[in-house]
Amino acid sequence: MIKIFNLNDVISIKDFQKKDIEFILNEAENLEKIAKSQEFSDELAGKILGMMFFEPSTRTRLSFETSMKRLGGNCVGFAGSSASSVSKGESLADTSKMFEAYSDALIIRHSLEGAAKFISDIVDVPVINAGDGAGQHPTQTLLDLYTIKRQFDKIKGLNVALVGDLKYGRTVHSLAYALGMFDAQMSFVSPDELKMPKETLHDLKKNNVKFHETNSLKDVIDEIDVLYVTRIQKERFPDEEEYSKIKGAYLIDHDLVKGKDLIVMHPLPRVDEISTDIDNTKYNKYFEQAFYGVPVRMAILKNIIKNKF
Ligand code: CP
The missing domain is CATH 3.40.50.1370 (Aspartate/ornithine carbamoyltransferase)
Structure with missing residues (x-):
């Protein structure tokens, strides 16, 4: 299979070439009917998205969750770390390893710039940066x-x-x-x-x-x-x-x-x-x-x- 979109993680827009962006924009247009529930897809059936939201979010978190479910997949995770073992002192690295064990891709929002990059270096599943401090989105x-x-x-x-x-x-x-x-x-x-x-x-x-x-x-x-x-x-x-x-x-x-x-x-x-x-x-x-x-x-x-x- 020829891979047109070659990125393994989405950490910074600087990792994208113009052709990668154009590819995603074209794909999005093709997916609009599914996004509006006018057509149905099970393309990601059986896949699980891990969502680590250390900072508040409405749009990013809910639209990722909706996106995964519209494609037939599912989500696990937390919104605010107080309900996770982070509140007991578990490190970001250990928490990420657990998400790697339980899911097929990770999303992270964190107050520290570089948090998503840090995780992408220690896990094998794809990592998506949902906002790292004042860094990138x-x-x-x-x-x-x-x-x-x-x-x-x-x-x-x-x-x-x-x-x-x-x-x-x-x-x-x-x-x-x-x-x-x-x-x-x-x-x-x-x-x-x-x-x-x-x-x-x-x-x-x-x-x-x-x-x-x-x-x-x-x-x-x-x-x-x-x-x-x-x-x-x-x-x-x-x-x-x-x-x-x-x-x-x-x-x-x-x-x-x-x-x-x-x-x-x-x-x-x-x-x-x-x-x-x-x-x-x-x-x-x-x-x-x-x-x-x-x-x-x-x-x-x-x-x-x-x-x-
Ligand atoms: N635009 C955006 O990131 O919104 P949220 O903070 O609600 O996710």
Whole structure:
């Protein structure tokens, strides 16, 4: 069998070539009917997905679980480590070994950058990074790209503004890298304290990706196709006073976007950065974006588990 999707783990978007991303986006489109329960599949019948969520999650955890079940498979795991033996002092390495014994692939969300990579080096089953601290969230990026492609039928040449907490927001670290691969034009809009990390900017420069940094949304609002908004990540601030100074830095409301030719995306959860007066307008793509987590994660699970067995 020729393997078109060659990755054994999904740790960082940097591990993907453009052709791998395109393959997953095409697969996701083919799986949408199953994701919507209009068709049925048992492609992963008998397979079990291990879910280790050390940090809170609604969308990532539930969409992975839905994806596995829509493909006929099943899930085991925990949401919050207090109900597992981690609370008795069991190490991350030992916990991962147990998941390896009980399941055919692992998903991990953890507060420490590098946690998923650490586990992928010590277990034989495929490992998927569901968010590691302020590091990466590669599967979110794939569903973000899918949302953009579904809307515009292309990614190349689009003008995308990433707004908010670009320092601690892992989704934008992965997304900026991937948008660079697709020749999108990018603006990074943030307070000075929350600018895109130097490491991410370095990667973009190395790949000759053009971007523009600003504090002001008004600088870019008339030129963009996609307004990608992020939450200020309160839980990552070492000092709560610093968070209090910056929270509410940007408010996206209907007045701001009215008459503009753009869509509003957000990985969610939102706190107060997108007004609910956008929810029932054509600008809102964030709920659809969250649904697309299902076909995209189905495509990832199907291929990564198939590659292993
Ligand atoms: N977008 C995202 O990662 O959402 P959750 O934190 O709810 O999983």
